[in-house]
Amino acid sequence: MPKANVICRCEEIEIDEIREWIARGYDTFDELKRELRVGMGPCQGRGCRDIILREIAKATGQPVAEIAPGTMRPPVKPIKISLLAEDFREGEHR
Amino acid sequence: MTDFPKTADIVIIGGGGVGTATAYYLAKSGRKNVVLLEKNTVCSGSTGRCGAGIRAQWGLELNCRMALACLDTFEHLDEELGLPTGLNQGGYLLVAYKEKEWAQFQKNVELQHSLGIMSEAFTDVKRAQEICPGVAVDDAIGFTFYQRDGHADPFLTTFAFQEAAKRYGAKFCKFTEVIGLKAKDGGMTVETNRGSIDCKEVINCAGSWAQDVAAMAGVKLPNWAERHQILITEPVDPGVCPPMLMSFSGNYYIQQRPHGSIIAGESPSSDIRLGYTSNVNSIASIARTVLKLLPRAKNIRVVRQWAGHYDMTPDSAPILGETDVKHFWHATGFSGHGFMLAPVAGQIMTALLNGDKPPFDPTIMDYRRFERGERIVEPNVV
Numbered sequence: 001m002p003k004a005n006v007i008c009r010c011e012e013i014e015i016d017e018i019r020e021w022i023a024r025g026y027d028t029f030d031e032l033k034r035e036l037r038v039g040m041g042p043c044q045g046r047g048c049r050d051i052i053l054r055e056i057a058k059a060t061g062q063p064v065a066e067i068a069p070g071t072m073r074p075p076v077k078p079i080k081i082s083l084l085a086e087d088f089r090e091g092e093h094r
Numbered sequence: 095m096t097d098f099p100k101t102a103d104i105v106i107i108g109g110g111g112v113g114t115a116t117a118y119y120l121a122k123s124g125r126k127n128v129v130l131l132e133k134n135t136v137c138s139g140s141t142g143r144c145g146a147g148i149r150a151q152w153g154l155e156l157n158c159r160m161a162l163a164c165l166d167t168f169e170h171l172d173e174e175l176g177l178p179t180g181l182n183q184g185g186y187l188l189v190a191y192k193e194k195e196w197a198q199f200q201k202n203v204e205l206q207h208s209l210g211i212m213s214e215a216f217t218d219v220k221r222a223q224e225i226c227p228g229v230a231v232d233d234a235i236g237f238t239f240y241q242r243d244g245h246a247d248p249f250l251t252t253f254a255f256q257e258a259a260k261r262y263g264a265k266f267c268k269f270t271e272v273i274g275l276k277a278k279d280g281g282m283t284v285e286t287n288r289g290s291i292d293c294k295e296v297i298n299c300a301g302s303w304a305q306d307v308a309a310m311a312g313v314k315l316p317n318w319a320e321r322h323q324i325l326i327t328e329p330v331d332p333g334v335c336p337p338m339l340m341s342f343s344g345n346y347y348i349q350q351r352p353h354g355s356i357i358a359g360e361s362p363s364s365d366i367r368l369g370y371t372s373n374v375n376s377i378a379s380i381a382r383t384v385l386k387l388l389p390r391a392k393n394i395r396v397v398r399q400w401a402g403h404y405d406m407t408p409d410s411a412p413i414l415g416e417t418d419v420k421h422f423w424h425a426t427g428f429s430g431h432g433f434m435l436a437p438v439a440g441q442i443m444t445a446l447l448n449g450d451k452p453p454f455d456p457t458i459m460d461y462r463r464f465e466r467g468e469r470i471v472e473p474n475v476v
Contacts, residue, residue, distance in 0.1 A: 024257070025266075031135050034142060034249035037353070042328045042397055074372060078328055078395035084381035087374060093364035094323070094376035 008048040010041020018052060022059045029053060029070035039070060042078050099265060102293040103127035104447065105284050107272050107307055109136035111248065111433040112425050113299035114255035115440030118175075121262035123444050128264040129293070131286060133271035133303075137252040140301045141433050143370075143402025145324060145347055145359050147338050148434040149186045149243040150211045153202040153473035157411075158209050160438045160454055165242050167437040176261075177254035180247030182352050187225050188238045189341040196236040198473050203238055213240035225337050228390055234341075245338055245349050248433050255436075272300075275311040277419050282311070295447055297423045302368065302403040304413075304426035313417045316464050317427050319368040319403040322359060323376040327394045329354025334391055342475070346383045356394065358384050370401045404430035411470035414442060414459040423447070424461060429475070 005015040013036045021035055029052060032038055038052060039045030049069060057064040103125060106113050109132030117130045132138070148168060150161040171179050190196040203215040215238045216222075222237050223229055231237075256266055267288070274285035281294040300307040302319035309315075334356060340347040348358040358380050377399045384391055407413060407427035412435070416423050423446070425439045432439070438454065445452035458470060 026253075028135055030138065034137055035253055040326075040398070042395070044397060073398045073400050074374075075377075075396065075399070078397045080393055080395050081327070081381045081385055082392035084378050084396055085385045086378075088378035088382045089375055092375045094360075094362060094373065094379045 007051050008036070008038040008041065010043050010047070011037040013038050013048070015055070018055055019059075022055060027056050027060050028068060029056065030068070033070055044072065045070065098267065098288050099129050099291055100289070101127070102129040102291050104129070104295045104297065105282075105291055105293045106130040106297045106299055107284075108132065108139070108299035108301055108303075109252070109256070109266065109268070110139050110141035110299065110301050111252055111255075111436035112301070112428065112439045114252050114259065115436040116297060116299060116425060116443045117264045117266070118255045118259040118262070119440040119444040120447065121259045121264040123448055125448070126263060128259070129291065130259075130264060130266045131270045131272055131284070132266065132268050135268045136256050136266065137249050140403045140405055141248045141252055141436070143324070143400060144248055144430075144433045145349070145357060146245040146248050146351075146433065147186065147243075147340070147347065147349065148245060149240070149338070151186055151188060151202065151206060151213055151238060151240050151243060151474065153198065153205065154470065155205060155209065156454065156458065156470075157472055157474075158206055158211060160435060162209065162211055163453060164434055164437050168246060171251070171254070171437070175254040175258040177250065177257055179251040179254055180352065181244065182246070183242055183244035184349075185225065185239050185241040185337040186243035187222060187337040187339050189222075189231055189234045189339070189344055190236040191234055191341065191343045193235065195343050199236060199238050202474055206240070211240060213238050226335060226339055227333065228388060229339065230387055230389060239337065243338065245351070247351070251433070251436075272307055272310070275307070275422070277311065277421070281421050295421050295423065297425060297443060297447075299425050301405040301426060301428075301432060304405065304424065308417070308424070311417075311419045311422050313419055313422065315413065315424070315426070315461060316408050317413070318406050320362070320406050321366045321369055321401050322362055322404055322430075323372050323380070323399060323401045324357065324359035325377045325380050325396050325399045327356040328397050330356070330394055334394070335388060339387065346380070346387070348384055348387065356384070356391065368403070372399050372401045405432065408464055409469040409471065410475050411472060412439070412459050413461040414439065414456040415446065415461070417461065
């Protein structure tokens with residue numbers, strides 16, 4: 001069985017796929033996220049983000065610190081629909 | 095990134111669904127030196143934030159015809175572009191809660207049938223539950239359904255257009271913001287943060303920023319951006335919401351991607367326009383709606399919320415065609431339907447720029463209609 005190096009466990013994305021899309025010019029975290037769904041799973045990129053940013057840094061020659069980490073969105077942790085629904089406030093803007 | 099073009103045949107401003115589809119069809123038609131400029135990255139604006147729906151259930155003949163042509167295109171797009179678009183044809187189940195709305199739906203279905211869109215109108219809740227198991231719609235008075243409607247992945251679709259356009263020679267420049275537009279003899283000069291490009295034609299596909307881009311060339315567009323919010327859940331087994339479940343009067347749309355995540359959204363109550371801020375009350379409100387309609391989804395967890403823009407016009411219909419400034423074209427103002435109509439928009443723009451007969455006569459979508467006091471009246475929009 002060939003070895004698979006899974007970087008994003010939520011979406012089961014391997015390092016080779018990430019490198020392939022970086023080579024095609026998708027060399028920002030947000031572009032890779034949109035194409036491969038890395039960072040879109042339940043962990044929201046907690047597992048894969050740093051590894052991917054390092055890969056982008058390697059490919060573009062920029063320091064990791066200068067690679068945009070992509071947008072982080074609420075909620076911080078997954079919340080059940082029933083629990084969220086209780087938070088609705090009538091009359092407040094949405 | 096170093097070989098920034100100094101000249102181009104056609105410059106497209108905006109890398110959303112409409113811009114990338116236009117780049118693809120132009121390059122495929124044989125146009126050389128097509129350059130697309132995107133101020134951020136491709137699919138970072140309205141298309142990448144949209145609800146992903148594609149439907150032929152419209153109430154205006156032109157929209158029905160255009161949307162049907164889009165469905166035809168989407169059904170073969172993976173093959174044509176060589177990459178998946180994530181098309182899922184679970185149908186659109188439209189729910190009416192008001193008598194007037196239901197009467198309009200029945201008229202729409204009659205029109206749709208005359209155009210070959212074999213949608214179904216019914217009042218039986220059990221039929222709705224066959225399509226969408228467990229859906230709680232006892233308070234609804236009627237439904238329409240069309241199986242060929244559905245949704246695709248806006249990211250994959252836009253990137254697939256981009257990759258296919260590149261293969262035909264189109265060039266894409268990201269992080270390239272247009273800061274000025276000047277008319278010149280036989281073309282235009284496009285000024286950007288990375289240098290200027292002399293070109294023959296410019297197409298404004300800038301969506302929510304189209305009015306700003308148009309103003310650079312002295313053209314006044316009546317567009318505005320409208321912020322909408324949306325949520326997505328963790329992936330779960332399929333079957334929670336097989337169709338795109340949508341209601342205009344109920345103010346919701348809910349769908350489940352083939353990947354398992356449920357996407358749900360609603361129209362806003364606040365008047366925030368341009369901006370991507372999101373608030374808790376919005377996802378709480380959407381969650382409440384999902385819970386009411388699909389009670390068994392109660393333990394599914396929401397992983398993310400975000401905001402995006404509807405690129406609105408006064409009649410919620412697009413602006414297509416050339417402007418008073420020669421060589422300056424528009425494909426914008428899709429009012430929340432740019433992703434689903436992108437293939438046809440690209441096909442029309444390509445025909446117009448090549449001097450061919452477009453698949454649909456876009457005259458009615460001319461931006462001067464607003465000055466003339468004309469409106470395109472589509473009854474089937476949110």
